[in-house]
Amino acid sequence: MTDVTAPEDGETPLRILLLEDNDLDTELLTAILEDAGLAIVIDRVIARDAFAAATATGCHDIILADYVLPAFDGMSALATARQTCPEVPFVFVSGTLGEDVAVEALKHGATDYVTKQRLDRLPRVILRALSEARAHLRRRAAEQALRDLNGSLEQRVAERTRELAEANAALQHQIAERERIEDALRQAQRLEAVGQLTSGVAHDFNNLLTVIAGNIEFLERAVSDERSKRRLDMMRGAAERGARLTAQLLAFSRRQKLAPVPVQLNQTVASMRDLLQSSMGGSVRIEMTLQPDLWPALVDATQIELIILNLAINARDAMAVGGCLTIETANVQLTAEPSRAEEPNPGDYAMVAVSDTGTGIPPEVLARVFEPFFTTKEVGKGSGLGLAQVYGFAKQSGGGVRIETTLGEGTSVRVYLPRVAAEAVPREVRPVEIDCASARDASDKRVVLVVDDDSDVRDITTTRLGEAGYAIREAGSGLAAIQALETDPCVDLAVLDFAMPGMNGVEVATVIRQRWPQIQILFVTGYADHTALSRIDGDGGEDRVVQKPFRGEDLERKVASILDPRPRLTLVSGGGEASARAAGKARG
Incomplete structure (x- = not known):
């Protein structure tokens, strides 16, 4: 290769690869380009190998080639x-290039052509070819940039779409979780409202039953003919059935009196096999799966037996002849928050499950199974209080219930009861008595203050206690009781109704404990908040509560257990020792 011209200082030369065998044509071509004011550097080659090597370097801006060469031709060079170097413009410069050949050359990729007879056109052709090549390069670069941008956009769109999908999934989860929580809250509020209504109804109903049952006892003493006695027996049976009904209502509303103790559920379940088998009537097979190292449960032993029997009877009614009843116990550690009102909170539980192979429970029924009086059984076949009682018992015990059911396959009701972490050490009971020896004769009767807003119930209570040999004082409200004690505090026992307008029984007991701490307290109630009772008189246990309606001589027995065996002490009023007033003291 031979450099024909060099660029002037300060200019960027145009590098031309020239394929030309004629020296005169080379000089003429160079002169024309220089006359046109172009800064050029020409690399001239003649042979095929030299041309191929020069194009491989990729350092030329344009290729000018003759069409006819001694051992080489322009089309091969093209x-x-x-x-x-497909991006470098290729221009034919030839004296023998016909129009047909030129067209064919353009079809094969030549940029343009110039005949040697019209070399004056060469500068314009070169500049146009370079401009088109640069435009083509810019277009290629723009297209590549666009492709890169599209790829980047697609990636960004994909990433954004994924982010939106994740955000949408998280939002849907939050919405579902919120709906679940709202459903659970609505169910809990509904059950709580029904529970409050139920407990109020049970209280009033127990007051009525107390009057009925008490008067039946009084009438039995005056009736002698057998027919009348049979009728009274029927009335007493109806009152007792009503009492059982209110007990179930109180269980649902979590107002029943429980006596929780550590219970080995395995022993409880095993001891009930014969009872369960007789209840199944031989039509259902019973299986038991009992965990050997089961935790003891803190629960009312009598109530849990009733709950298991209740669930077993429900399971029996859901199965055809030949079904299978399974009772299972297990230690369960729960970590998930409850999704329904009846489910237990996270914690350790001793679980007892009653499962059947019956028809299962449809979803619309499952949503209401714990509501009192809701039942799918025929009229007279069930009260609708069974599962409501299970619900109230489990929640009042500090646990919960879960139901797993599949239509056509069966149902499993799992009752979770709080685990006993350690045996409680019973507190030493040191009762304090009242002694009005300075104001009473040794033959005076013990004084009982009966406080109840229901005059009929109060009449039954005072009549029974009066017949039992006690001196009776009455008050129709909590405030009246406090006023009576301010006049004469020489009272041995206050018998308080729990639910009263104004001051309830617990509030009255609180005042008595503060001002006259030696007066004993006994609650007579159709329902009660036993947590509140335990705070006032927690050391008395069952002996401090008599449930309405009275059963047998339960009232008289508990009053006697509080008063009769104890020695008399000195009455303390207002924090100091005081003698009782003689005025206003009650006599038999």
């Missing part, structure tokens, strides 16, 4: 250039 093919080589299109293969090694």
